[in-house]
Amino acid sequence: EDQVTQSPEALRLQEGESSSLNCSYTVSGLRGLFWYRQDPGKGPEFLFTLYSAGEEKEKERLKATLTKKESFLHITAPKPEDSATYLCAVHIAGFKTIFGAGTRLFVKA
Amino acid sequence: DAGVIQSPRHEVTEMGQEVTLRCKPISGHDYLFWYRQTMMRGLELLIYFNNNVPIDDSGMPEDRFSAKMPNASFSTLKIQPSEPRDSAVYFCASSRQKVEQYFGPGTRLTVT
Numbered sequence: 001e002d003q004v005t006q007s008p009e010a011l012r013l014q015e016g017e018s019s020s021l022n023c024s025y026t027v028s029g030l031r032g033l034f035w036y037r038q039d040p041g042k043g044p045e046f047l048f049t050l051y052s053a054g055e056e057k058e059k060e061r062l063k064a065t066l067t068k069k070e071s072f073l074h075i076t077a078p079k080p081e082d083s084a085t086y087l088c089a090v091h092i093a094g095f096k097t098i099f100g101a102g103t104r105l106f107v108k109a
Numbered sequence: 110d111a112g113v114i115q116s117p118r119h120e121v122t123e124m125g126q127e128v129t130l131r132c133k134p135i136s137g138h139d140y141l142f143w144y145r146q147t148m149m150r151g152l153e154l155l156i157y158f159n160n161n162v163p164i165d166d167s168g169m170p171e172d173r174f175s176a177k178m179p180n181a182s183f184s185t186l187k188i189q190p191s192e193p194r195d196s197a198v199y200f201c202a203s204s205r206q207k208v209e210q211y212f213g214p215g216t217r218l219t220v221t
């Protein structure tokens with residue numbers, strides 16, 4: 001069964017304390033892996049697309065990496081405004097999209 | 110660009126009533142997706158369209174749910190009759206070809 005698992009469920013950091021979020025997947029025919037950010041009461045906002053193992057993408061304090069079985073979202077020196085839920089999603093054959101449950105990130109000043 | 114537009118933003122209805130959710134995708138996008146988000150099940154894909162044609166509706170939970178896309182700038186998701194377990198936030202998203210999806214603000218549905 002196709003599955004996407006994100007860990008941890010919640011992460012509390014002090015401002016400036018770097019960390020990583022994990023997205024592991026077991027799917028057949030990965031076509032792409034996506035990271036989204038979701039703020040309370042809003043729709044998910046696209047961050048990154050990764051297509052092949054070894055690929056990396058960066059945006060401000062965020063860097064996403066991909067291996068054959070998992071992806072990491074690294075957050076360097078986070079700020080309180082980085083607090084949000086981060087969602088991982090995989091596109092598989094037939095353009096079906098499966099989302100993970102998300103990691104809720106809290107950054108305290 | 111105004112982004113994906115959804116209406117209404119909030120809907121409260123009684124069990125058994127018909128509910129219609131509306132979506133206007135980003136101009137030029139050829140894929141449209143309907144999702145449902147709950148605390149228990151997270152974000153689930155219900156159905157998606159390509160060039161106004163439904164491609165995969167395997168995520169639609171029951172026959173009570175139906176979706177249409179009469180033209181490139183409008184789609185509806187209808188629930189008839191509605192039940193309390195349908196309470197959730199429903200998102201519409203659009204994309205250009207097979208790349209990242211852009212989500213609307215969602216419709217929070219409460220069925221009492």
